[in-house]
Amino acid sequence: MxxxxxxxxxxxxxxxxxxxxxxxxxxxxxxxxxxxxxxxxxxxxxxxxxxxxxxxxxxxxxxxxxxxxxxxxxxxxxxxxxxxxxxxxxxxxxxKPVDLQEMMGTILRQVQNFEDEDQHPDPAYQNIRLNHP
The missing domain is CATH 1.20.59 (Chorismate Mutase Domain, subunit A)
Structure with missing residues (x-):
């Protein structure tokens, strides 16, 4: 068996x-x-x-x-x-790389200017920026 x-x-x-x-x-x-x-x-x-x-x-x-x-x-x-x-x-x-680089530079400058001027439309964002230097 x-x-x-x-x-x-x-x-x-x-x-x-x-x-x-x-x-x-x-x-x-x-x-x-x-x-x-x-x-x-x-x-x-x-x-x-x-x-x-x-x-x-x-x-x-x-x-x-x-x-x-x-x-x-x-x-x-x-x-x-x-x-x-x-x-x-x-x-x-x-x-083309040159065009993309220029576009990104423009966008980054706009974002930086926007943040420098504290003109963010969301009040919560401004509260965060005021509390965290």
């Missing part, structure tokens, strides 16, 4: 291990599918940046392809490639 119990235990452990391996395989297949999608997305992004570089190399001084404010809201979302191409073009044109 001891031999039969032992065979049943071995068989059950083998079944459990096969189920574990099956689950691992499914998880790895899902991970692989996710990674493949990421690779495709990265390839699309690279292609968009390659196009931007080529466009700037052809006409570095002439901003011919500036998108109007009206057109920015008419972006097609038919596919990731088209959407990302529009987004990357806009980011590269509108979010």
């Amino acid at each position: 001891c031999g039969q119990v032992s065979k049943a235990v071995v068989l059950q452990k083998s079944i459990d291990y096969l189920q574990y391996l099956s689950q691992q395989k499914k998880k790895q297949e899902a991970d692989l599918a996710t990674l493949k999608k990421e690779v495709v997305a990265l390839q699309i992004m690279r292609a968009n940046y390659d196009q931007l570089v080529k466009a700037h190399q052809r006409a570095p001084h002439i901003p011919e392809d500036i998108v109007s404010d009206e057109a920015k809201f008419q972006v097609s979302m038919n596919n990731f490639a088209e959407l990302s191409g529009c987004v990357f073009s806009w980011i590269e044109e509108q979010c």
Whole structure:
């Protein structure tokens, strides 16, 4: 009887291990599918940046392809490639480091001036400022 119990235990452990391996395989297949999608997305992004570089190399001084404010809201979302191409073009044109730095400097100066003048609209804020120098 001891031999039969032992065979049943071995068989059950083998079944459990096969189920574990099956689950691992499914998880790895899902991970692989996710990674493949990421690779495709990265390839699309690279292609968009390659196009931007080529466009700037052809006409570095002439901003011919500036998108109007009206057109920015008419972006097609038919596919990731088209959407990302529009987004990357806009980011590269509108979010230049110098412009962002100037904008942040202006905002910080406005905040500092506002605080220096103690003109905060919330009376609770002024009470905090008066109690904590």
